[in-house]
């Protein structure tokens with residue numbers, strides 16, 4: 001088995017009746033990670049070294065700022081920023097000593113990009129996502145109750161469907177995988193159509209003749225169809 005199983009969280013999330021139960025889990029995973037890096041764990045020397053080395057992407061720095069824990073963030077950034085200053089000094093030194101400025105500038109460009117894009121939260125979330133996606137396919141292949149519960153659910157966003165289908169090859173044999181793909185196609189088609197019908201209802205609702213009729217729970221369909229395609233609680237390193 002390639003990944004540790006996360007059976008209980010998957011079952012709990014599936015019962016939550018959200019538009020994508022993996023999105024719900026990933027939003028929790030993101031909140032957990034933000035708490036982790038703004039909490040006392042970051043004082044641990046190995047965590048501190050990892051933060052200094054890798055840091056966070058712009059998206060997650062923005063989220064860390066919005067958590068409004070200025071002191072915790074300031075303490076963490078003090079050593080991370082010092083490391084940024086040291087690497088910048090080193091990079092400028094080699095840039096100015098180089099006899100091949102084009103090559104040296106390309107190296108400088110690559111190393112700054114790498115530093116700005118590295119993200120411990122994206123990494124943690126990617127590991128979590130892989131475990132959740134693998135567990136979903138694994139349970140489907142082995143547990144009839146899970147298969148039925150998944151079939152009765154609202155399905156998945158396109159992004160998380162992609163990851164689950166990709167990892168399904170590691171969780172079941174080819175014969176079973178064909179059945180899995182058929183069920184996932186039916187599940188997704190049915191739920192995407194449900195959202196399309198709700199979107200139709202919503203857009204028609206703005207016509208003058210429909211002003212008096214009820215919204216039927218379709219008032220935020222535009223948001224749900226967007227998240228159904230892009231997913232929520234995502235990290236950019238997902239591959």
Ligand SMILES: [Zn+2]
Nearest residue numbers: 020023157160
């Ligand atoms: Zn999702």
Ligand SMILES: [Zn+2]
Nearest residue numbers: 057060119122
């Ligand atoms: Zn990130």
